[in-house]
């Protein structure tokens with residue numbers, strides 16, 4: 368006898384079974400006809416019959432009549448069958464000992480990234496919102512306004528591209544260089560070299576104006592190249608070469624480009640926020656930077672600005688721009704002035720952070736931020752020179768935020784950096800390309816540009832060099848830096864007095 372007919376016998380009729388289980392009579396009729404009670408009713412059957420029919424009897428009967436089909440794979444097929452076989456996913460799983468990642472507290476004094484202001488970190492940890500949320504859209508307008516301030520421009524098309532400085536660089540080249548175009552690229556370090564790569568990958572032909580690593584771009588050489596290549600309509604150069612710590616005269620170089628009817632692309636990755644960048648006054652056509660240097664935000668955003676002339680030029684291109692992601696026309700749909708539509712998923716929390724980082728600069732004032740970088744550079748330089756270290760770049764071309772100093776003869780350059788990191792938790796940068804092993808790059812950018820960092824770096828470097836047998840008298844560097852601060856304070860106080868007297 369099946370469990371279903373036993374139920375009918377116990378309760379007297381199918382109608383009574385249905386009533387006892389709170390079911391329609393047709394369901395019970397179906398149990399009787401099919402010869403089994405479905406497995407899911409097993410415990411209920413045992414309860415309602417007060418053990419007259421055991422759950423296990425229902426299950427046994429049901430599994431014979433209607434075996435449960437489990438979609439399983441053989442043990443050697445891992446995906447989709449995590450429960451089959453013995454810990455089948457273990458082949459791919461890292462050790463269970465892995466715990467959350469907590470980076471150490473470092474003093475970042477390399478070529479970037481820099482330390483991030485606590486206000487920026489806090490802002491970035493706010494809850495995520497959608498990139499088309501009306502509140503976010505409003506924030507984007509503020510962000511564009513703040514960027515215009517930092518760039519000193521009124522260009523409407525000023526916004527942060529999602530991606531590091533290299534993406535900003537590529538955005539400029541891919542939009543402005545047409546296949547076959549001749550482009551004059553000034554190279555005096557690593558990043559000029561990257562510009563050449565970009566021109567060639569965009570289908571253009573690069574005419575290279577070479578200058579020594581550590582020297583600024585020579586305006587005369589640019590002028591000569593433009594005279595020789597009259598069809599060139601584009602000039603590109605790096606304002607502050609991070610690989611050497613040299614600053615070129617952006618205003619003069621742009622002026623020369625314009626005198627020859629060429630547009631200028633300027634790399635301001637290291638300079639923006641740390642030394643004067645006057646986009647409108649210098650009539651820069653296209654400019655890009657990065658979030659992780661003197662803006663002191665998280666890496667991964669690249670503020671860019673195109674003049675209206677450049678926007679018109681890109682719009683008038685008949686050919687298709689060779690990058691979907693960086694096509695200015697498409698990006699305008701999200702960052703332009705009209706109704707915003709989806710282009711890509713914007714990195715919302717990083718953008719919150721950039722907004723706060725720019726707000727900090729707005730509160731400080733650009734002139735003050737530039738002066739701060741210069742002031743701490745002067746103190747750092749006094750200290751480094753007191754230790755007998757020499758700068759790679761001549762004084763008048765030195766970037767305040769990026770200090771390249773020569774590693775003294777007989778000193779193991781990499782060992783010094785390693786000891787600074789391991790013993791003092793200070794990061795400084797190494798030399799690149801032909802300068803590898805020959806220089807250190809000490810950055811004082813953005814939030815890292817503070818007197819405590821300057822003093823810590825000098826005293827740590829002094830003690831490491833002294834331990835390595837260099838004739839460095841520990842304490843001399845700090846004294847020289849303090850002296851430099853004191854004389855700058857005295858000068859500033861005198862100036863204040865003079866202007867008060869004149870008023």
Ligand SMILES: Cc1ncc(COP(=O)(O)O)c(C=O)c1O
Pocket residue numbers: 478479531532533534536558605607608609610634636637657667
């Ligand atoms: C002058 C210059 N240009 C471009 C870049 C590339 O920026 P990112 O590393 O953010 O891609 C850097 C990076 O250090 C740089 O210093």
